[in-house]
Amino acid sequence: MDELRIKELLESVRSGKLTIENAFSKLKHLPFEDLSFAKIDHHRQIRQGIPEVVFAEGKKTEDVIAIANALYDKSKKLLITKASKEIFDGLLIKDAVYHPLSRTITANSGKKKKGHVLILSAGTSDISVAEEAAVTASFLGSKVETVFDVGVAGIHRLMGSQKSLNASKVIIVVAGMEGALPSVVGGLTDRPIIAVPTSIGYGTSLGGLTALFAMLNSCVPGIAVMNIDNGFGAGCLAHKINLLASK
Amino acid sequence: MDELRIKELLESVRSGKLTIENAFSKLKHLPFEDLSFAKIDHHRQIRQGIPEVVFAEGKKTEDVIAIANALYDKSKKLLITKASKEIFDGLLIKDAVYHPLSRTITANSGKKKKGHVLILSAGTSDISVAEEAAVTASFLGSKVETVFDVGVAGIHRLMGSQKSLNASKVIIVVAGMEGALPSVVGGLTDRPIIAVPTSIGYGTSLGGLTALFAMLNSCVPGIAVMNIDNGFGAGCLAHKINLLASK
Amino acid sequence: MDELRIKELLESVRSGKLTIENAFSKLKHLPFEDLSFAKIDHHRQIRQGIPEVVFAEGKKTEDVIAIANALYDKSKKLLITKASKEIFDGLLIKDAVYHPLSRTITANSGKKKKGHVLILSAGTSDISVAEEAAVTASFLGSKVETVFDVGVAGIHRLMGSQKSLNASKVIIVVAGMEGALPSVVGGLTDRPIIAVPTSIGYGTSLGGLTALFAMLNSCVPGIAVMNIDNGFGAGCLAHKINLLASK
Amino acid sequence: MDELRIKELLESVRSGKLTIENAFSKLKHLPFEDLSFAKIDHHRQIRQGIPEVVFAEGKKTEDVIAIANALYDKSKKLLITKASKEIFDGLLIKDAVYHPLSRTITANSGKKKKGHVLILSAGTSDISVAEEAAVTASFLGSKVETVFDVGVAGIHRLMGSQKSLNASKVIIVVAGMEGALPSVVGGLTDRPIIAVPTSIGYGTSLGGLTALFAMLNSCVPGIAVMNIDNGFGAGCLAHKINLLASK
Amino acid sequence: MDELRIKELLESVRSGKLTIENAFSKLKHLPFEDLSFAKIDHHRQIRQGIPEVVFAEGKKTEDVIAIANALYDKSKKLLITKASKEIFDGLLIKDAVYHPLSRTITANSGKKKKGHVLILSAGTSDISVAEEAAVTASFLGSKVETVFDVGVAGIHRLMGSQKSLNASKVIIVVAGMEGALPSVVGGLTDRPIIAVPTSIGYGTSLGGLTALFAMLNSCVPGIAVMNIDNGFGAGCLAHKINLLASK
Amino acid sequence: MDELRIKELLESVRSGKLTIENAFSKLKHLPFEDLSFAKIDHHRQIRQGIPEVVFAEGKKTEDVIAIANALYDKSKKLLITKASKEIFDGLLIKDAVYHPLSRTITANSGKKKKGHVLILSAGTSDISVAEEAAVTASFLGSKVETVFDVGVAGIHRLMGSQKSLNASKVIIVVAGMEGALPSVVGGLTDRPIIAVPTSIGYGTSLGGLTALFAMLNSCVPGIAVMNIDNGFGAGCLAHKINLLASK
Amino acid sequence: MDELRIKELLESVRSGKLTIENAFSKLKHLPFEDLSFAKIDHHRQIRQGIPEVVFAEGKKTEDVIAIANALYDKSKKLLITKASKEIFDGLLIKDAVYHPLSRTITANSGKKKKGHVLILSAGTSDISVAEEAAVTASFLGSKVETVFDVGVAGIHRLMGSQKSLNASKVIIVVAGMEGALPSVVGGLTDRPIIAVPTSIGYGTSLGGLTALFAMLNSCVPGIAVMNIDNGFGAGCLAHKINLLASK
C-alpha cells in the first residue's frame, strides 16, 4: 500500500464512498501489510540520535569512498571509522580531516561542543581505541578531554586526574590486558563509566575477552561495557549521556 | 603516618622546628606511606554515588541479617539483593519490604522519585531480573516504568510502547535466549539503552553468554551492556544517567 | 494513537477539517507512534503457524497449571513440554494425555493427521527428545512414524529402514554423542533432514555441543540443525515442511 | 564378491546346483562382504537430491578446473562455490557464468524455475553469503527473490517486505553480528525459516559463533540453522522444501 | 525387499523367467532398498569384537536390571559399568561380582586370561577409572596388572616399575590434573600406550579437558587417547591390541 | 635389580670376578631397569620442601581420618585442606586445630615462625581462600600477616597498608571477580607477588577463569599466578620464597 | 657423578677402601644425583620404538637440512614431516624421496614390510593427513593399504571395502568436518581403530576440534584418538600394533 493508495483511501472517506469503520479497519493493518514507502530511511538520525556512519573495515576502498561521498552530499557531515589513508586521499570532500591514531575521517563536525566527556586510557597501545571514542563523541557534538597512560600499575598518576574526574559528566575508560582500570576509576567518582576493552595483550588476553569479562565483573556496580575495541560505540553512548546531562 | 603524626608535623611547622621545605617533602609521600586513618570508609556513597548494598547470594542467612541490621542502623536505608524470604523474616526492621519476584528487600527508600527510567523485558522468565533493576533504580530515587513481555517474536507489541519510549530518559532492556530485543528497541529511540542479558535458555544459550555476546554485537551503536542477570548494576547505571538528565 | 483518535482523524477528513495531505502525513508515522490497540495478540497462530505452547521447565507447578487451563479454555487445544507428572495430575482437562517418555501433555490434538514425518534416533537415551518431536508434530497435525535405536555403529539396521525413508516427506534425526547419524541418513535420501543434537554423553560431548557442531559440519549439504535437546522445535519445523509437501 | 561371482551363483541356481535356501543365505550377507562394484557412485543425485558440487576453498586452481571440467563433461551442469576469478578464467566451459558477489560459478543451470524462495539479509556485509544461497537455489531449479539490508535496527524496512514474506514458500534469513533477524522475521510469517549466521563482526562476534548461537536460541520455535557462512547449504535445503511445496 | 521376495527372485532365475543379467541388476541394489530381516543384530560381537555392555549411568535401576538379566540369559556373560550397589543387589545372577572401586558388575568373565595388559595410574583419585579399565580388559579375556600412585611428582616410583613395563604387551596410563604421566611412561618403553584423562582436579582442570589436551599434545609420538574418565573404552582397546599381540 | 643384586655385583668387583669396566656398564643402566627398593618414598619432604598434605575434597570422611592418623603417627605433624567439621571431630589427634573459615585442620605446626608473608584479599567472599594460604604458610613455618577487604574499588584502604607491604618478604594477593588487585599492589611494591584467583562471581566470571586470565595479563611484570581457589599452593610458594629471603 | 667417579668408587670397592654397604648407599642415589654421562641419548629408538624424526613446521629451511643430514649420517635412515620442497632440494641425501601430498621426505626406509595397516580417509581434503600416516607407518616397516574418499555420505562405498577391513591388522581412519567415519567403520570390524581428526572444515568445525570431540565420543567403544592433523602419530601407533600382531 503506497502513498497513492493511502491518499485514495482518504479521498474515499472524504467523498463518503468508504465508511469510517471500514477505513479504520484497512489502516489498522497497514504497517504489517505494506510500508514500501518507508524504505527510504530519511529519519534514522531523528529516531536513533546517531547519524549513519561508515564502518570501513572489510570494505573496498572505492566502495567506502562512494558511500562516503553520497552520505556527505545528503547531510554535509561525515564520520568514517577504521579508515585507511588511501580512503582519505580518494575523498573529494574539502573539509575532511584524517585522524591517524584512530584511523577515522571526519568532515564538518561543527564547532560548538557541549558538556564534558572524559576519556582515560591505560596503556600506550590502547590510545587508538581511546582516540576513536574521542573523535566520535566530538563529531557528535560533545566537548572531550583525554588523559592517556594512567594504568593501574602507577595508581598515583590516576589520582592526579581527580580534578578531571570531578569536572566530567561521563567517563570513558579504555583498557586492554587485565582490564582493571574501570574498577579503580569507579572507586573514585560517581559519574557514569563506560568501559571499553581492547584487544591489546597476548596469550590469555584472548584477543580482549579477558579485559571484557573483567570489566563485566567489576566490583563497582553499574559500569557500562562495550564490545572489544569499540571506541565508536563508547563515543556514541557517552555523547547521548553527556547531552542529557548538559541540557 | 596517622592523624597524630600529621598533627605533630604541623605543630613542628608552626613552632618553627621544621622548615616548610622539609615538611612538604614528608607530606608529598604521605599517601603512599601510611593512610591507616582512611580505613573507615564513611564516604563511599559520596565518592561513588551508590550506597553499600548487601548481596545475599552465597552468604549465610544469619550473616546477611547481621550486616543488614548494622547498615540500617547507620544509614536508615537498606537494599538487599538475591535475598530469601528467610532473611526478610529475620530482619528486625519495621518498614522493610520484600519483593518476591526479584528477591530483593528494601527499607525506607524514600517517596520522592525523579525522572523516568523505562524497563522492558522480553520473556516472562526475564521478569525477575527486570524487577531487580526496577527495585534498585527506584530505591536510589528514580521514577520507574516497567513493560514486560515485549519480545521480538511479537514485534507489534513493542511498537505499542512507543509513547513510553519517548517519555523515558534512559531505557533498560532485559532479554535472555537470543538477546535481540535491545537492537530492535535501539532502532526506535534515541535514548541511552542499557542491555541486561539473562541466563534464561538452554543448550547453546550457554548460561546467558549468547545473549551477552549478541548484545555486545548489536548493529545499533552505543548500547551499554551489563553482566549476565545483573539487574542491580543496570538499575545503578540507569539511576545515574536519569539523575544527570533530570537536574 | 488509539482507535478513537484514528476514527476522529478519519471524520476530520470526511468533514473537510483536515486535508488529505495532512491526514496522510499523520497516518504515515502511525505504527511508530502508538499502537497500543495491537497489544492483545489474538493472531499469533495465524501469523507464525504455531499456537502458543507452554514450556514448563523452570516454572512453578501451580503457574503452569493456571496458564494451561487458561490457554485450553480459549483454544480448546493444549501442548505442554518438559512437564512433570504433578502438572498433569493437577490439570482439570478431561481429554489431556501425559506422554511420560517425553514429559509432554497434549489435549485435543485432533484425529486427522496429514503427510508423513519420519523420526529416527540413534541411542536409547535419545528417545525422550525424539518423542518430544513426535508428540509435537502429531499435535500440530502431522502423521508421524518413529524408528529408534538405529545408531551408526550398527549401520545395517538403518539400512533396513530404507522403505520408511522413501515414504516420508521430511525426516527428523535425533542423536547425541558424536552426532553422526544425520550425515549417514543424508547419504541415503533426498528428503529434507532436521538434525537434533542431544545432551547425552560425557567428557568432550560438552553437554551436546559436540553433536551440535558435528551436525552443522555435516558433509551432506543442507541439513537443518536445532538447538540441543530441542525436540519441540524440530517437531514444529517438520510439521511446517510436511504441511507444505502434503497440500 | 564381484559381479562375476554373483552371476555364477545365479547360474548355479538356474542349473539346480544350488538350492534357493543356500543361495539366499549367501546373498543375505552380500553387502557386508563385498560391494566393490558399487564403488562408482553414479547415483548420488538420485539418492540425495543434490548433484556433486565443487567446493573450491583450499584447493589449487588447476585442480578445481580439472574436477569441474570432468564433472561438466558427465552431467552438462556445474556449480562451483568459493571460486576465484582465476578459476573462472581457466574453465573451458562456454556457458559458465561468474557471480562475483558470492564468488560462485554456474553453468547450464536451466531456465525453468519453480516455486518461490525468499532470501533476506541484514547488513551489506552479509550479501555475499545471501548471494551464494540465491545462486545455489536458483541453480537447483528454484525461483528466488532477494531483499537485502533489512536489519533489525530499522525494523520498518523489514515490515515493508510483508508482501514478499506472504508470497514465498520458504525463507532464508542471513545475518551476522547479533543474528537477531530470523527471530523478528519468524514473528511475522508462518513459512519455514532457514537461518544462516555470517562471520561478519568483531570482538565477541567470535567469527560468527554468537550469531549462530543466537539463532539456535530463537524465541520463535522451529527455525532451521546452518553452519556459519554456509549459504550453499541454505540454498540446498530451501530448494528441497520449495520443491516439496511446489509440486 | 524381504526374504520372500529374494526367494521368489531366485525361483524366477531357476525357472528361467528371469535372465541372470536382470536378476543381477535387481540384486545389486538390494542392501540399499530393504534389509529389514537384518534388524535383529545377533552378530555384534563377531563384527566389532566387543559384546554388548550395559552403561548404567543415567538409567533407572529397574531398567538396568531388566536389560542385564535379558543380556545374561542370552550370552551367559555380563558387564555393567557405572553401576550402583542397588543394581547389584537387584540382580538375580548367581555368579555376578560387584567391584566397588570402579562401580562395575561382572558375571562369568571366564578363567583363562591371555597376554599382559599393564595399567598405571597417577593419583589415588584416578584409581576408579583405572579399575574400570582393569575390570573391562579382564572381563574380555586379558591378563591385567595394575600399578597405582606412580604420578610424575615422584618419578623414581615409576622407574621402579620398569620390569612391569617390559613384561607388558600394551599399557594403559590413567591421569587427571596436568595429565603428564603418559608422556613420561612413553619415554621409557616401546609398548603401545593408551592414555585416559580423568576429571580429577579443579579450576583450570576444566573437568578433565586439560589432561585430555595435554595427552593429545604429548611429545612422545603415537599415544592413543580416550575420552575423559573412559576406563571402559581403554579396557576394550587394550584387550584388542593384547589379543593381537598374544596370538 | 634389587639391593641384593647390587651388593652381589659389588662383591664380584671386590673379589675380582667382575672387571670395573663391566661393573660400570651394568650400573649405568641401573635406574632404568629396576628401582623397586625406592618405592617407599620416605624422602619427599627433603626433595620437594613440602611434606605430604591431605586434600580432603572428594574423599570419604573415614578415609581422610585414616590417612591423617597414619601420617600424623609417622611425622607428628598434620595439614588437611578442604576438611569438614566431621573429619575434625573424628580425628584422635590431641593438638589438632580446626580453622573454620578455610576449612583446614592443622596439628603441631610449631611455634617458631620466620620472615614475613603478607596476605591481602579483595572481597569478603575471598577470605576463605586467603585463610587457606595463611594457615598453610604458617603451618610450614612462616610468620603471616593478613589484611582483608582491600579491593580496588576502595583504593585508599589499600594505600593505608603501605607499611605492611614494606615489611613483608613476599605478598599473596587473593581476588575474585575482575581480579585487579594484584596489578594495583604490584604498582606499589618491589616484593614478589603471588596472585590467587577465586571462583567468586557470576556470569562472565566463568568460575574464576576471568580473574585468572586477568592476573596472567597483569601490566605489572613477573606476578606468579596460582590455579583458581588454590590458597594451599600459594601458601607453599610463599613459604619457600620467604624461607630463602629469611636465611 | 661422572664415569670417572663411578669407576673410582668401584676401584675403592675392589681395593677394600670402601665397604660394600657404603658403596651401595652411594650408588643407590646415583641416578638422582648425577647422570651427565647419560646425556647423549643414543638409545631412544630402543627405548621408545620410534627413531628421532624431524618435524619441519616452524623451523628454518637451513636448520632442518642440517639436522636431517646429521641424523642420516648417524642412522642411515630419515623421516621429515611437514617438509617443503625447498628442504628436499637442499638435502644432499641420494636416496631421499619427496612425498608431495603429505609433504614428507623419507630416505632408506627399507624394502621388507610386515603385516597390514589399512588407512581410510573421508574427504579428498583429508588425503594429506592420511598420506602422512601411510608414509610414516611404511617408513617404520609396516605394509600399508590406503582407501581414500569413503566418507559417510556415501556409505555403500565404504561397504565395498569390507575385504580390506578383514585383511588388516589395524585401521587408521582420517576424517574432518563431523568426524563420523571412525564410528561407522567401528561398527563393521573388530580391528583396533586409530582415529585422526583433521582441520578440514569451517565455522563450527573449530579447526578440527569438532571432529576430535566427535571421535572421542564415538558410540563404538575403544577407538584410539590422535591430535588434530597428527597423521605421523597415527602412523607410529599403527606400526607398533601391527608389529605386535605380525610377530
Added chain:
Amino acid sequence: MDELRIKELLESVRSGKLTIENAFSKLKHLPFEDLSFAKIDHHRQIRQGIPEVVFAEGKKTEDVIAIANALYDKSKKLLITKASKEIFDGLLIKDAVYHPLSRTITANSGKKKKGHVLILSAGTSDISVAEEAAVTASFLGSKVETVFDVGVAGIHRLMGSQKSLNASKVIIVVAGMEGALPSVVGGLTDRPIIAVPTSIGYGTSLGGLTALFAMLNSCVPGIAVMNIDNGFGAGCLAHKINLLASK
C-alpha cells in the same frame, strides 16, 4: 593542589593563619584531590623493583627506536623485548647487544651478577622463550644457567641435571605442548619453580592454553605460573626471588 599550594598551606600554619585542625583536614584529602606533581613517575624502579622495559611487539620500528633512545639517555640501561633486527640496526647506542634467539636487545646490563637462576626448557622450539627469560634475569643482575632440551620424554637427561637443580636458588621451567616438565622438575627439588607455557604445538595445544592449564594443575604444590610465552615476566620474578635469596 600543586607544590605551591601545599607550601602556602604550610606557611599559613607557621604564621598561625590556619589552625592545625583545619590544615590536617585539608591535607587528609590531598591525594584524592590533586597530585599532579606526582605525574612524572621517576621512581618506578624503586617502587616495583623492575625498570621500564620496551615491549616492541605491535609498535612501529621508528617509535621503538625513539622510546629506547630516550630511555637509555635517562638511565644508561636498556632492555627491549620482541625486537626485530631492524630496530637494533636503527639504535644509536654503542654498547647495545642483539640476542637473536630471543629477539631481545640489551645495553649496559652490568658485569656483576648475583645468585643462581636455573632455566630449563623442554623442546628445541621453546628455546626462544627460555632465552628471553635468561636475558631478562641477567640484565636485571642475576647469574643465569640454562639447560635446554630436557623434555619429559627423555627423563634421564633431566636427571643428569640434578647438580644444577641443587645449585640454583630459583628455577624457571619453559615447556610447550603438554607442559609436563614443571611437575617432573618439581618432584626433584625444593626450589621455587616458575613455569612458563609456550605456544609451541598445534591442534589441541590451543596456542599454549593446554600447557598453561596443565602447569596450573600440577600435582606438585606451589608452582608459579606465567602467561603464555612470557619469558620476560619469568625473568623478572626469578630475579626478585634470587635477589632475596642472595642477600
